Amino acid sequence: MITLYHAFNARSFRPLWALEAIGLSYELKMLPFPPRALAKDYLQINPLGTIPAFHDGATRMTESAAICQFLADRYDAGAIGVRQDEADYGAYLNWLHFGEATLTFPQTLVLRYRRLEPEARRLPQAADDYAKWFLARARAVGPALERDYICADRFTAADISMGYAFMLAGLIGLGDDLPAPAKAYWGRLQSHPSFARAMAAQTAAADAQGVGKGW
Secondary structure (H helix, E strand, O other): EEEEEEEOOOOOOOHHHHHHHHOEEEEEEEEEOHHHHHHHHHOOOOOOOOEEEEEEEEEEEOOOHHHHHHHHHHHHHOOOOOOOOOOOOHHHHHHHHHHHHHHHHHHHHHHHHHHOOOHHHOOOOHHHHHHHHEEEEHHHHHHHHOOOOOOOOOOHHHHHHHHHHHHHHHHHHHHHHHOOHHHHHHHHOOOOOHHHHHHHHHHHHHHHHHHOOOO
16 A cells, blocks of 8 residues: 655645556545644654655655656556656656756745744745745746646646646745746646646545644
8 A cells, every 4th residue: 555644735745646647546644734843753754754755565755756756657557657768758857856856945945934934033035035046947947838748748747746846836925926837837737637636635634634734
């Protein structure tokens, strides 16, 4: 049984979305955010206290984009992966990891220093600088976002990775500042049936497990 440890709308949404896109069975364990502060027992699952944590048999993983790649490679059967012999294989890997390493990273600092730190420890200037950094990167990739999907002319795990970065932008108050191509691209991804299934799955699990849905 696949088990995914997830906090509502956090980066663990990426593997949840991938699981729904492929159509795999899994157990979803919801956590309050941030779990390292609000669910101390979780440190026994992932000593870093970060989410996601992903278990598939003996496999243990904690990186959201890598889990999506793992799922696509091991279980995909053409659903969300790109084969090595396809022309866009390199682009697929690049965008898959770009979504996390390049687009999500600066946003985590905005989230931390605008919302998560105690009032006395917040750093508005640092948060503003990282917000500008993220938005500049989003503008730079605008031409690539004008296609329906980021690569291979179909929905892939790379879209899940990139899409979550724009989902997070909306959650932390940067959505209105996104460039037009990013807004349009994110709008298209939200219409994919797997996105609605993933949203419904986390809502149902949070309600059933009594876990909150906010940060």
